[in-house]
Structures are given as C-alpha cells and as structure tokens.
Amino acid sequence: MTTRLSLADCGLSAGKKARLHRILHQHGLGNGTALFLPYDQGLEHGPRDFFADPLASDPRYILKLALEGGFNGIALQIGLAEKFYWDYAGEVPLILKLNGKTEIPADNRALSPLHASVEDAVRLGADAVGYTLYVGSPAQDADFAQYRVVRQEAQRLGMPLIVWAYPRGEAIEHKGGKDSFYAVHYAARTASELGADVVKVNFPHPEKHTDVPEPYTADFSSQQAIDAVVQAANRTMVLVSGGSRAGDDVMIAKAEQSMSAGATGLIFGRNVWQRDHDESLRFVDRLREILAKYPAS
Numbered sequence: 001m002t003t004r005l006s007l008a009d010c011g012l013s014a015g016k017k018a019r020l021h022r023i024l025h026q027h028g029l030g031n032g033t034a035l036f037l038p039y040d041q042g043l044e045h046g047p048r049d050f051f052a053d054p055l056a057s058d059p060r061y062i063l064k065l066a067l068e069g070g071f072n073g074i075a076l077q078i079g080l081a082e083k084f085y086w087d088y089a090g091e092v093p094l095i096l097k098l099n100g101k102t103e104i105p106a107d108n109r110a111l112s113p114l115h116a117s118v119e120d121a122v123r124l125g126a127d128a129v130g131y132t133l134y135v136g137s138p139a140q141d142a143d144f145a146q147y148r149v150v151r152q153e154a155q156r157l158g159m160p161l162i163v164w165a166y167p168r169g170e171a172i173e174h175k176g177g178k179d180s181f182y183a184v185h186y187a188a189r190t191a192s193e194l195g196a197d198v199v200k201v202n203f204p205h206p207e208k209h210t211d212v213p214e215p216y217t218a219d220f221s222s223q224q225a226i227d228a229v230v231q232a233a234n235r236t237m238v239l240v241s242g243g244s245r246a247g248d249d250v251m252i253a254k255a256e257q258s259m260s261a262g263a264t265g266l267i268f269g270r271n272v273w274q275r276d277h278d279e280s281l282r283f284v285d286r287l288r289e290i291l292a293k294y295p296a297s
C-alpha cells in the first residue's frame, strides 16, 4: 500500500493550504481523504442524466444529499452556485467549476470555455476551483493558454486548483481511447506538470491497448495501472472519477483500488444520485467505509 499525500507534502501557499485543510480535515471523515459530489452533468451531458431519478434534477436535493452524505464538497457551475449554494454556504465546501461545455458539438476539437473566474469563487466562499483540461485535443494549445491564466489567478488568490484531466480527441481515440492506461497516465502527469494542486482522473483501463506506445502493450493489472497513475501525479493529489452508472460491486472495487494506490479521494456523481435517496446514502456509506481505512497523515 502506498502512503497518501498529506497537505504538508504538496508545496502549497498558505491560502491554498488553509482551504484544502477545510475540505480534507474539517468536512467528510476529517481524515485527509475526500469524497466529492460532482453536479455539472446537467451542462456536460444535459438533463438526460436526471431521468434515472427526477429528484436529482433539483440542485436543492443534491446539496441536501451532499450534506446528509457527509461529502467533503460539491462541484457546481456558476449558475447553480449563485442561485443555490447560499443555503449551504460553509456547511458543504464548494468547488466552483470555471469552464464547461455541452455535449452537443462533436468533440474532435474539444475545448471547454471559461465562464467564471477565480474571483467569482472567492466571492461565493468556494474552497477550490475546477478546470477541465482536454489533454491531447487538437485545441490543446488554446486550452493550455486559457488554463495558464486560471492557474496564475488561483495562485494569486490562494485558491486550490483541481484539474479535471480528460484525454480527448482523435489522436487519443487512436491510442487506446480516453480511459486507456496510456491516456489516463499521461493526463495525470500533464496536470502535475502544469501546476494542478489536485487532479481528477478516470479510472485507467490497461486492457485497452490497441495502438498505444510500447510499454503500455504489456499486461498490466488494473491495480498496477492506478498505482502508476497516482505516482505520475507525484505531489499533486489524485481524485478518481465515478463515470456512468455501473454495478455497485464494480464501483466499490474501483474505490478500493484507487485508495489503495494512494489517491486522496473519489469524485462520484451519477453512481450516487441516479438512484433513490436512501439507496444513495447506503452507497455513500460503503464509500466512506473505504475512505476510513486509508487516512492521510
């Protein structure tokens, strides 16, 4: 088992450290791990994600769920944060997503435009900001340039920066796809190279290795792949994303392997709220049991 990064390991400014301390040690289990509830799917995929449980289309329901489930934070886009966060301000930490896009255009030039600022995050009382970086997209140059401004502003204002590091684009499709070990490993390293404080990755799939560069063609287990992804992020904390709804046993195994690899936490959305309220909380309890086994110092 790998040791988890503690805040002292991450080279953070005082402001960033104070805010991450609030998230990791004053909310959730308070043991330095994190369970986040992401709620930007209404923009990224559209309202189709709420057919499974129509209650989940109401941001008030999701904020209440975040509080009841003892989450370390909730990720919201600016519109919902402005209108709904007020009732929960201070009770559930806010991660303000600064960019985002709909799924409607073909994503062969994926770039997620900015529509909120780090100053908006400060005004709303957020404890972190989120930025989606499309690693490998043909629009990567413009993305990196846009990201640089966010990183500098986050640095200036002492705001932790969480990078949603998503491999995208045709070149990635020809290298095992967006959740191949090659792509996820590279994305984690890219976020770390570009100064993310925390990186959110998809769980890597080593079995997807068609056309990937040489070392990735070998047989790796999923545990070896997630171990390598966490190591690639070095002093950047890692969060592992949930993805579309899957069976509970698959999700629990993913959570266990991620935490055992040294990830700081989990950011699971649809697998939490695409089901009935009590069932959601029961599933969250199982995730919390896993996090409890892997405290950070």
Ligand SMILES: O=C(CO)COP(=O)(O)O
Residues within 6 Å of the ligand: 038, 039, 040, 041, 075, 200, 241, 242, 243, 244, 267, 268, 269, 270, 271
């Ligand atoms: O972080 C996420 C979306 O922003 C992950 O959400 P899902 O768990 O629904 O894939």
